[in-house]
């Protein structure tokens with residue numbers, strides 16, 4: 001039987017001391033690591049390096065609002081905790097509530113989802129949209145980086161050997177946007193890996209017509225989550241007209257690069273952007289632009305009510 005060296009620090013300080021000295025694999029919920037290191041049925045996973053279990057570090061389990069009004073989420077918070085906590089931004093709660101099944105949501109952590117750097121990961125979509133940052137801690141101190149920069153490319157993150165992700169900071173307030181949208185296309189409503197997920201948000205100027213802020217991000221549409229400020233700028237300072245919607249739709253289409261099922265993913269993305277902007281321009285009563293009411297996001301027949 002293989003021996004596995006396993007560290008179980010009780011405090012963040014202890015964890016950072018171990019990380020500074022030993023080349024360890026941090027293990028949070030283990031939902032990615034146990035799968036990526038699995039062997040045949042019945043055999044325990046094998047890890048090439050010692051493992052450090054960080055799941056229960058109390059410092060990584062808090063959700064609070066800081067003095068700048070930003071939502072701070074401990075790296076070890078699970079999808080279930082985020083989904084239920086109304087301090088967390090709406091887009092992120094949607095994404096967290098649709099990850100895997102209940103059991104998985106009770107173990108999968110936000111830092112694990114980011115560090116896994118999968119283009120199909122659910123939380124990076126909202127985190128890119130909201131300009132969220134990761135806090136990276138080591139014995140040398142803390143630094144912060146945009147999640148969109150920290151995820152360098154497919155399965156690659158900008159984590160130094162002595163660092164741990166300790167917090168995710170999301171600049172967010174309920175008033176930031178007038179209309180919001182989040183839709184995951186999967187084989188089921190939950191417990192399905194995303195085929196594509198689109199997050200969107202818009203804020204109008206006081207005149208109710210001119211766009212002050214518009215954002216769109218999409219997962220599973222390239223090597224990493226996609227967002228383009230240049231495309232978003234096409235709409236800023238303008239009123240929503242059919243021609244400008246098409247400009248945005250075509251601009252975002254140039255940004256994404258889906259490899260599998262490209263026609264499907266492109267068409268679904270186009271539909272979701274068109275739908276959101278068309279509905280937002282009508283100024284509906286509800287802030288959330290609904291995705292299910294008799295409207296097909298993918299070109300397939302819309303579900304019956």
Ligand SMILES: Cc1cc2nc3c(=O)[nH]c(=O)nc-3n(C[C@H](O)[C@H](O)[C@H](O)COP(=O)(O)OP(=O)(O)OC[C@H]3O[C@@H](n4cnc5c(N)ncnc54)[C@H](O)[C@@H]3O)c2cc1C
Nearest residue numbers: 028029030031032033099100108109112113115121122165
């Ligand atoms: C059945 C199943 C269904 C799934 N469904 C979904 C889904 O619907 N949507 C989705 O997005 N994902 C899904 N996943 C993937 C997975 O559950 C998520 O990516 C999860 O968030 C990973 O978190 P974890 O805590 O389990 O990570 P772990 O497996 O513990 O770690 C993943 C990676 O992150 C690193 N890491 C973890 N915490 C830190 C930290 N604080 N600092 C530095 N590095 C860290 C680890 O070293 C490792 O490299 C699914 C997985 C399974 C097995």
